Amino acid sequence: MTGLLADLTTANQLLPARLQMAFTLGFHIILACYGVGLPVLMLVAEWRFLQTGDRLWQKLAQRWSRSFAVLFAVGAVSGTVLSFELGLLWPEFMGRWGAVIGLPFTMEGFAFFLEAIFAGIYLYGWDRLPKRVHWLTGWPIAISGFLSAFFVVTANAWMNAPAGFRIVDGKIVDIDPLAAMFNVASGAQVTHMIVAAYMVTGFSVAAFYAFCLLRDPQNEYCRRAFTLGLLLGLVFVPVQMVVGDWSAKVVAKSQPVKLAAMEGQFQTERHAPLRIGGIPDPVARETRYAIEIPGALSFLSYADFNAEVKGLNDFPDNEKPPVIVVHLAFQVMVGIGSLMGLLAAGCLVNYVRFRSWPKSKWFLRTVVLMGPLSIVAMEAGWIVTEVGRQPWIVHGYMRTADAVTRAPGVWSVFAGTMSIYLLLGIATITSLVRLARVPLQEDLHGT
Amino acid sequence: MGPDDLLLIVMLIALTLYAVLGGADFGAGIWEFTTALQATDRERQHIYKAIGPVWEANHVWLVFVLMILMNGFPKAFAALGLTLWLPLLLTLVGIIFRGGAYIFRSYGGGPKRELLLWEAIFAVASTGTPLFLGAAAGAIASGKLKIPTENSLPSEFVIGWISPLAVFTGFYSIGMCAYLAAVFLTREAHVIGDEHLTTIWRQRSLSTGLWMGVLSFGGLVMVAIEAPHLAEGFVTRGWPLVIISLVCGIGSLIEVWRLNCSRAVIAASGAVTAVIWGWGISQYPAIIPPSITAAQAKSPDGVLWMMLIVILTGGVFLLPALGYLFMLFKGEQLDRKVAS
Numbered sequence: 001m002t003g004l005l006a007d008l009t010t011a012n013q014l015l016p017a018r019l020q021m022a023f024t025l026g027f028h029i030i031l032a033c034y035g036v037g038l039p040v041l042m043l044v045a046e047w048r049f050l051q052t053g054d055r056l057w058q059k060l061a062q063r064w065s066r067s068f069a070v071l072f073a074v075g076a077v078s079g080t081v082l083s084f085e086l087g088l089l090w091p092e093f094m095g096r097w098g099a100v101i102g103l104p105f106t107m108e109g110f111a112f113f114l115e116a117i118f119a120g121i122y123l124y125g126w127d128r129l130p131k132r133v134h135w136l137t138g139w140p141i142a143i144s145g146f147l148s149a150f151f152v153v154t155a156n157a158w159m160n161a162p163a164g165f166r167i168v169d170g171k172i173v174d175i176d177p178l179a180a181m182f183n184v185a186s187g188a189q190v191t192h193m194i195v196a197a198y199m200v201t202g203f204s205v206a207a208f209y210a211f212c213l214l215r216d217p218q219n220e221y222c223r224r225a226f227t228l229g230l231l232l233g234l235v236f237v238p239v240q241m242v243v244g245d246w247s248a249k250v251v252a253k254s255q256p257v258k259l260a261a262m263e264g265q266f267q268t269e270r271h272a273p274l275r276i277g278g279i280p281d282p283v284a285r286e287t288r289y290a291i292e293i294p295g296a297l298s299f300l301s302y303a304d305f306n307a308e309v310k311g312l313n314d315f316p317d318n319e320k321p322p323v324i325v326v327h328l329a330f331q332v333m334v335g336i337g338s339l340m341g342l343l344a345a346g347c348l349v350n351y352v353r354f355r356s357w358p359k360s361k362w363f364l365r366t367v368v369l370m371g372p373l374s375i376v377a378m379e380a381g382w383i384v385t386e387v388g389r390q391p392w393i394v395h396g397y398m399r400t401a402d403a404v405t406r407a408p409g410v411w412s413v414f415a416g417t418m419s420i421y422l423l424l425g426i427a428t429i430t431s432l433v434r435l436a437r438v439p440l441q442e443d444l445h446g447t
Numbered sequence: 448m449g450p451d452d453l454l455l456i457v458m459l460i461a462l463t464l465y466a467v468l469g470g471a472d473f474g475a476g477i478w479e480f481t482t483a484l485q486a487t488d489r490e491r492q493h494i495y496k497a498i499g500p501v502w503e504a505n506h507v508w509l510v511f512v513l514m515i516l517m518n519g520f521p522k523a524f525a526a527l528g529l530t531l532w533l534p535l536l537l538t539l540v541g542i543i544f545r546g547g548a549y550i551f552r553s554y555g556g557g558p559k560r561e562l563l564l565w566e567a568i569f570a571v572a573s574t575g576t577p578l579f580l581g582a583a584a585g586a587i588a589s590g591k592l593k594i595p596t597e598n599s600l601p602s603e604f605v606i607g608w609i610s611p612l613a614v615f616t617g618f619y620s621i622g623m624c625a626y627l628a629a630v631f632l633t634r635e636a637h638v639i640g641d642e643h644l645t646t647i648w649r650q651r652s653l654s655t656g657l658w659m660g661v662l663s664f665g666g667l668v669m670v671a672i673e674a675p676h677l678a679e680g681f682v683t684r685g686w687p688l689v690i691i692s693l694v695c696g697i698g699s700l701i702e703v704w705r706l707n708c709s710r711a712v713i714a715a716s717g718a719v720t721a722v723i724w725g726w727g728i729s730q731y732p733a734i735i736p737p738s739i740t741a742a743q744a745k746s747p748d749g750v751l752w753m754m755l756i757v758i759l760t761g762g763v764f765l766l767p768a769l770g771y772l773f774m775l776f777k778g779e780q781l782d783r784k785v786a787s
Binding site: 069070076078080081083084086088090091094095103105107108109110114116117118120121124128140175176405406407409413420430431435438 | 509510513514517519535536538542546547549551556747749753754761764765768769771775
């Protein structure tokens with residue numbers, strides 16, 4: 001209560017509102033990834049069951065569907081929080097731009113609805129539906145999960161590359177919602193996110209079962225689950241490398257200042273180097289301790305070693321994002337991506353020579369590590385996107401500071417949210433661990 | 448009739464479905480709250496089994512209403528986010544705890560003590576959510592909601608929305624949810640042929656129904672005193688819906704009494720539907736009276752038409768799917784088959 005009163009006297013709501021949004025979005029996005037990815041794994045496992053009649057495959061699908069139920073329900077709740085927050089934290093943003101960018105949210109509403117309906121049918125239909133029909137009811141879950149991500153990320157892409165309207169005398173006119181949805185940034189950003197969702201699911205699942213295999217190497221159930229999960233993750237590693245490059249090229253075109261921050265590029269120069277690591281110093285205006293690959297940044301951004309890359313120095317101070325955060329987050333994401341690339345290459349070589357996964361325990365340990373790392377990489381990517389867009393909420397058109405609510409108490413709300421989400425997170429993880437601990441034999445006989 | 452009117456109709460339909468279907472789910476939790484000390488495990492299982500497959504889908508109607516408001520009437524959405532932030536925030540807390548508690552109770556597999564904790568949280572949150580959401584609706588209906596400006600005192604943001612009507616509708620919503628749930632659960636108990644449960648829920652339906660009838664009359668008096676503009680709307684346009692609500696309400700009581708359960712469900716849903724449409728039609732064209740009307744808050748017509756196309760297209764996929772879900776888990780024959 002004292003916090004609330006203290007807030008009543010502070011005018012600045014921006015920081016707590018941004019923290020609140022970042023925290024709730026960062027929480028939701030993990031669950032959203034599983035909402036997109038897990039149905040695919042369930043479908044594959046159940047498909048194998050239909051083909052082979054092997055009950056172990058069915059058990060796998062059933063147990064995954066229970067974990068999915070928990071993750072989806074918590075994700076539905078945290079997603080509802082976000083849709084409220086758009087109005088509660090950023091009323092000016094929605095009030096002004098809702099007409100332009102509301103359409104994908106409406107579409108997302110439908111996709112989410114379909115996912116919820118078929119999740120209910122799939123989860124409670126194991127005993128009620130013929131096997132093949134049941135399998136088919138899983139498809140709409142996977143498809144609408146994919147579409148949800150698609151729609152909602154187009155809205156975010158629009159904030160990076162606004163399109164589909166004109167401003168005349170301060171008024172928004174000629175609104176074209178479809179042009180707004182399919183803006184310059186949409187293609188790359190949507191693909192980047194959906195591929196990331198599959199990777200996060202794949203590596204998280206693989207990490208969990210790698211942990212089981214370390215303790216019980218002969219467990220057939222874990223081996224199958226591990227294989228499916230890791231395959232889903234690894235298949236998308238090379239894809240994500242291509243898509244990531246595409247994303248960077250789009251950012252170079254639509255948000256050069258974000259690119260400069262990502263790369264810690266202060267000077268405008270031709271033949272700009274790609275920096276690996278390094279710490280940007282905004283005061284001295286240079287990035288220190290980085291390994292530089294000459295010309296590589298120019299090439300990666302514009303497909304030309306001699307292309308000019310605009311540096312942060314050439315942007316006005318009040319239009320620059322916080323460079324340290326953006327650069328470091330970008331390095332983390334790319335670094336983890338590279339580790340995944342090495343793992344994928346190693347697995348491929350091993351498969352060509354021995355037709356199996358590597359036998360070493362260190363391989364399993366690496367995979368265990370990849371689970372959390374994949375989530376870190378995905379979150380780092382979101383930090384790059386979101387923090388890299390600052391100080392804008394709509395790039396070039398509306399500042400985040402002008403969009404924030406005037407209602408009091410945002411710090412208190414943030415503190416409350418943190419504690420509620422902490423409880424929610426702990427309960428989710430506890431539930432998942434308990435679901436996984438149900439002995440398999442017991443599960444196989446009594447349904 | 449412009450695209451904004453069509454969209455308002457769609458929004459009201461979605462709101463109605465949320466109130467009826469989501470409301471019945473909330474109501475089940477309210478009953479768990481109010482009967483916590485006397486309910487047996489069998490009664491609780493009955494409640495959970497009824498909600499299980501459908502609550503997630505029922506919950507989405509609310510998101511749907513928000514999305515239409517955000518896209519179609521962005522200025523109203525922004526104004527609500529600003530003025531009603533406190534009750535909406537509390538609603539949100541309720542939604543979080545209710546959804547979380549339900550799923551952790553069903554899938555968490557924890558020890559008995561922990562299950563009890565989740566059950567308690569589920570029950571309290573199921574009661575709190577309609578209370579605050581209903582209060583927010585009442586605050587809008589009162590016609591006294593001031594949109595805060597730059598110069599508003601912080602206290603206006605905190606308590607500016609509270610009015611007698613808001614408090615009344617908060618509790619009225621709880622009663623409405625409880626009534627719906629009682630009638631729905633009577634039907635479910637009757638369908639599986641459980642006489643004990645049928646008797647309990649029939650009794651509860653009848654008593655809540657009578658109370659809700661009294662409260663509804665009180666509500667009309669309240670509106671007449673507290674919200675003269677809304678009352679005028681009721682007198683000139685909304686009155687047929689008051690009659691429909693009355694007829695449906697009495698009808699649902701009679702049908703519950705005679706154990707024509709499906710008819711009772713329809714009549715009870717009809718009564719709630721008539722209340723919401725009566726409010727909507729009497730308040731039209733204001734979205735947040737007195738200051739914000741549909742015409743002021745709406746997006747350009749081109750955008751609205753586009754939304755309607757999207758909604759129509761989405762509906763083609765959504766409605767059959769939804770029908771399938773309910774047929775699968777709420778259809779009588781299937782239930783009988785599974786029960787036997």
